[in-house]
Amino acid sequence: MKIKELIKELRSKNIDAAILINKEDSHDINVSYFSEINANGSFLLVKKDATLFVPPLEYEMASKTCAVKVENSGNKRLTAVLQGHIEKSKRIGVNFSAISLRRFNELKKEFNDKMFYDISEICRNIRIIKNEEEIKRIKEACRITDKIFELFLRNCRKLKNERDILRFIQDKFAEFGAESAFNPIIASSRNASMPHYELCSSRIKRGFCMLDFGAKYRNYCSDMTRTVFYGIPNKKERELYEKVLDVQNDSIKCIRQGIEGKSPHYSARKELGKLSKLFIHGLGHGIGIEVHESPSLSKYSEDVLKENMVFTIEPGIYKKNNFGIRIEDTVLLSKKCVQLTNSSKELIKLTL
Amino acid sequence: MKIKELIKELRSKNIDAAILINKEDSHDINVSYFSEINANGSFLLVKKDATLFVPPLEYEMASKTCAVKVENSGNKRLTAVLQGHIEKSKRIGVNFSAISLRRFNELKKEFNDKMFYDISEICRNIRIIKNEEEIKRIKEACRITDKIFELFLRNCRKLKNERDILRFIQDKFAEFGAESAFNPIIASSRNASMPHYELCSSRIKRGFCMLDFGAKYRNYCSDMTRTVFYGIPNKKERELYEKVLDVQNDSIKCIRQGIEGKSPHYSARKELGKLSKLFIHGLGHGIGIEVHESPSLSKYSEDVLKENMVFTIEPGIYKKNNFGIRIEDTVLLSKKCVQLTNSSKELIKLTL
Numbered sequence A, B: 001m002k003i004k005e006l007i008k009e010l011r012s013k014n015i016d017a018a019i020l021i022n023k024e025d026s027h028d029i030n031v032s033y034f035s036e037i038n039a040n041g042s043f044l045l046v047k048k049d050a051t052l053f054v055p056p057l058e059y060e061m062a063s064k065t066c067a068v069k070v071e072n073s074g075n076k077r078l079t080a081v082l083q084g085h086i087e088k089s090k091r092i093g094v095n096f097s098a099i100s101l102r103r104f105n106e107l108k109k110e111f112n113d114k115m116f117y118d119i120s121e122i123c124r125n126i127r128i129i130k131n132e133e134e135i136k137r138i139k140e141a142c143r144i145t146d147k148i149f150e151l152f153l154r155n156c157r158k159l160k161n162e163r164d165i166l167r168f169i170q171d172k173f174a175e176f177g178a179e180s181a182f183n184p185i186i187a188s189s190r191n192a193s194m195p196h197y198e199l200c201s202s203r204i205k206r207g208f209c210m211l212d213f214g215a216k217y218r219n220y221c222s223d224m225t226r227t228v229f230y231g232i233p234n235k236k237e238r239e240l241y242e243k244v245l246d247v248q249n250d251s252i253k254c255i256r257q258g259i260e261g262k263s264p265h266y267s268a269r270k271e272l273g274k275l276s277k278l279f280i281h282g283l284g285h286g287i288g289i290e291v292h293e294s295p296s297l298s299k300y301s302e303d304v305l306k307e308n309m310v311f312t313i314e315p316g317i318y319k320k321n322n323f324g325i326r327i328e329d330t331v332l333l334s335k336k337c338v339q340l341t342n343s344s345k346e347l348i349k350l351t352l
Helices: A003-012 A029-035 A056-065 A078-082 A101-110 A120-128 A132-158 A162-175 A189-193 A235-254 A262-278 B003-012 B029-035 B056-065 B078-082 B101-110 B120-128 B132-158 B162-175 B189-193 B235-254 B262-278
Strands: A017-023 A042-046 A050-054 A069-072 A091-094 A115-118 A185-188 A207-213 A215-217 A224-230 A284-286 A293-297 A310-313 A316-319 A323-326 A329-333 A337-339 B017-023 B042-046 B050-054 B069-072 B091-094 B115-118 B185-188 B207-213 B215-217 B224-230 B284-286 B293-297 B310-313 B316-319 B323-326 B329-333 B337-339
Touching (some): A003 A050, A017 A029, A029 A042, A029 A050, A050 A056, A078 A101, A120 A293, A132 A224, A132 A329, A162 B162, A224 A323, A235 A316, A262 A316, B003 B029, B017 B078, B029 B042, B042 B078, B050 B056, B056 B069, B078 B101, B132 B207, B132 B215, B162 B185, B162 B207, B189 B207, B189 B316, B207 B235, B207 B323, B235 B323, B235 B329, B235 B337, B262 B293, B293 B310
Parallel strands (some): A091 A115, B091 B115
Antiparallel strands (some): A042 A050, A207 A224, A284 A310, B017 B042, B042 B050, B284 B310, B310 B329, B316 B323
16 A cells, blocks of 8 residues: 555655565565565565566465566566566665675676665655554554453453463454464563563463563554453552553653654653663564564664654563563554553452 | 584684674574574574573573573674674674675674675575484474374364364464464365465365465474365366376485485476476475475475485466365485375365
8 A cells, every 4th residue: 555655755766666575585574565465485676666576376366466566477586587677777776674685696796787775764664654544454453452351351260371371362363353463472470571481381370460462453463561460469569560550651641743762762761760770671662564663662763753653662670580560552653642552551450 | 403513614614703693684593593592683693602692681581491602682783792702703604695785784884804704505504404303393293283184184074164274273283282384274176276375264165175284393394285175076176186196196206315406396397297387386395493494396496305304295286266286295305205294195075
């Protein structure tokens, strides 16, 4: 749905032809983004219009649903297919952030009369601002995520292991016409001190339990974390949770169009005070067809936050071999930040 | 389990330090391969020994299971972390098939006194020959795949849609301590004419139905396709199936150590005769930690087949809007080819 924007941008930069490659050692998700199909072994050639070149085994399926013209590459090499298509093009756009060095060297050797330009920023800038349809799909992915969390709460009594919860969640996506956007993280008690814990092999124990999951609906992702408590939290535990929750809510409230992506990250660190040394990742990341994409809300971010960006807000604190608390929502930056995942953030106490 | 081989190979090529990057826009699965953990946002520095640099949020988990030394990169930029580690190294190895052009340009600018060498072939050559432990894991992944096919046959009466079969298969992996190596392809009747059909939305109809799936067990994959028949096949259909089966069995029989990877592909095409125009992909592909890796058994293959390579043999014929037949096994090249997936290849007739 954004191929016209790409064509327009390329023209405005005087780029005669652009090649986006998702083949062998160069994996460019922009090929799927602009062609709107899962385009393995393919590449997109963009001139006045766009053509997706696919191997014979993908041709029939691709032609059914692709958003751009499809041609059969006949299993020929990329450089061989390009011959006859770019001989009149002088300035060639390539995604320097996706093409492998090997592949680029091959292109440069074969087409040594061409000038190659990096179009990664062009692609990034198109993807970073979501249009109406993209927002609609992300909202639906978020709604499904909320729904699954609700179902988890209704069924949690019979889920005794991290893996039970994992499988319960994974089984639900298909019922809602979605799939899992990433491997869910279910981390009970001290396992939650590892933000990306993936083993999911422990029995649920007393303490915080982190559930981080998201749906992918018609290619668009959501991402949400809720931290619940098994047993009765003591005063210290309640305070820690409340602190993270305050920081999360305040982050959502303070974000406005035009601020730098790193600014809410530093505000959150400041608000966490002494606890900030336990906050060992960025405050959030953009989300769309990838779970992690631009903009970044972290220390090294060079992004400025703008209308219709979609990203996560996820402060977290982690104490080694002890506990972890993270609260994460997917939000849309409209006039202000609108939460798209809406599961309750009050500390939920569950029976062991 | 192969890090020592890498260190030895680098030394023999006089490469002082190698950097393998799985971070941001450079995705090198070799980082996971050599470190034996899922190493997102990480990079591996290999000198006399190997160190995996991980972001703080991965540090605790990584240190528990990593096969090499782990250091916390403190969220610093790659070039900043490398300062102080490679100042005495002159010849630097980089995987040209995995590093993005952008990242390489950054390295070259920061370390303009270094010489960079492509180590993609070194990595490929280590991975292409499987050791005992790797073969053991692939065998187990194959055993699980056979087991799941058997369970499918026992339960197929109640599975009325492609999606029912898909979910049945996907649900089984966890029971065997494995996961799905890739999105299974379940393609009934005319859908099977698309070798990589993924929609899985149709009711099972009379005709061939293709099931292509595989397990991932302790990081190692299997890949198998069986084509069953719903209803009673007519003579022509039986003959087509028998032809593909003969080609598949003959391919397995004829492969020997020392032959070129493209040779069995051409033999299979020859044996298919007129049907070869319906055979629109390669005969097979290597398999290991990735479902598709080296060697290649196809037209463009430059590989020579050697002892302890593991690959698939999968001739297939596809007639648009009509039918598809593919029979695929994962095999190990020992003295001769040993089939690792062993589900029956007789044409199985199922009741609609």
